[in-house]
Amino acid sequence: MVLPVVGGVGQERLRRATVTAHSELAALYLAGAGFGQLIVPSETIANAVRALNPLVRVTVDPTQVDSDEPRAAVEEALRAVKAALEL
Numbered sequence: 001m002v003l004p005v006v007g008g009v010g011q012e013r014l015r016r017a018t019v020t021a022h023s024e025l026a027a028l029y030l031a032g033a034g035f036g037q038l039i040v041p042s043e044t045i046a047n048a049v050r051a052l053n054p055l056v057r058v059t060v061d062p063t064q065v066d067s068d069e070p071r072a073a074v075e076e077a078l079r080a081v082k083a084a085l086e087l
Helices: 008-016 024-033 041-054 070-085
Strands: 018-020 038-041 057-060
Touching: 018 070, 024 038, 024 041, 024 070, 038 041, 041 057, 041 070
Parallel strands: 018 038, 038 057
Antiparallel strands: none
């Protein structure tokens, strides 16, 4: 399925991109957006991502800070999407 707003080229960029998510909320947004690889701070977050989108490759890096601030998570996810789409 190709999302008209992103287009096929944009979706391919997301699929090839690797991004670090510092919270579960950001990780779930990014997995839902179609990023191909996520780096997350805990196995709990990794399991939540895999449950949402089993096609995403997930790496756990416990040195990443786990943040629970929803606004920061949304802003982080939006920055990652814009960077991957070169907006």
